[in-house]
Amino acid sequence: MVAVFGYDFARWWRLAPWSTNPLMRGRDRTAALAFACAMAVILGLVPFAALLGSLTYADLDAAAARTSATTQQIDALVTSEPTLRSEDGAVFDHTEYYVTVAWEWPPGQRHSDEVRLPDEAEQGATVSVRVDTEGRWVAEPSSATSNVLLGIVAAVGFWVACTVVVLTCLQATRYFDRRARMRQWDRDWLKFETERGRTKGDSA
Numbered sequence: 001m002v003a004v005f006g007y008d009f010a011r012w013w014r015l016a017p018w019s020t021n022p023l024m025r026g027r028d029r030t031a032a033l034a035f036a037c038a039m040a041v042i043l044g045l046v047p048f049a050a051l052l053g054s055l056t057y058a059d060l061d062a063a064a065a066r067t068s069a070t071t072q073q074i075d076a077l078v079t080s081e082p083t084l085r086s087e088d089g090a091v092f093d094h095t096e097y098y099v100t101v102a103w104e105w106p107p108g109q110r111h112s113d114e115v116r117l118p119d120e121a122e123q124g125a126t127v128s129v130r131v132d133t134e135g136r137w138v139a140e141p142s143s144a145t146s147n148v149l150l151g152i153v154a155a156v157g158f159w160v161a162c163t164v165v166v167l168t169c170l171q172a173t174r175y176f177d178r179r180a181r182m183r184q185w186d187r188d189w190l191k192f193e194t195e196r197g198r199t200k201g202d203s204a
Contacts, residue, residue: 031177038170045162053155057147064141067130071138076103076129078121079112101127105135113137 080100099121102112115137121127130138142150 049159057151060147067141076101
């Protein structure tokens with residue numbers, strides 16, 4: 001028996017909406033139909049998630065291309081000792097080196113800013129920084145690999161979030177259906193007890 005999300009597929013197939021079993025109740029068909037619709041929606045979300053991931057990648061790639069086209073890398077002088085800082089990441093904590101650098105761009109206009117470097121750089125060393133047309137420092141454009149990963153994260157996150165919503169609705173439907181079944185069972189049992197008592201009274 002294969003069970004997914006608390007459902008027994010073999011039992012679901014026997015109680016499917018198209019079953020011709022005369023003993024099936026209307027609630028059984030409704031529950032099976034709700035489960036089939038939920039699975040169809042979850043599977044139908046896959047192409048939408050893929051589209052979202054593709055659009056996210058395209059936007060990030062276009063932004064990186066614009067940054068590369070409108071900025072340039074120039075040499076800057078490290079004017080301070082590097083400082084090692086710990087940053088909280090989404091998956092794990094990592095450390096980065098921060099230094100104060102100075103540069104001239106356009107020629108004759110001096111700028112200074114604190115930037116993050118992938119490796120430690122000693123004071124007085126020359127490093128590359130990216131600046132815009134006015135000489136202001138800008139962050140490096142994201143790499144193609146980073147854009148692909150972010151696109152995948154966006155697609156998977158969208159699909160998982162939507163799937164959780166669908167399954168939550170399905171579980172709520174099962175909960176209220178179960179309560180309705182129990183109330184119906186109590187009414188049927190009370191009716192059975194009442195009618196049995198009357199039959200005994202008549203025979204007496």
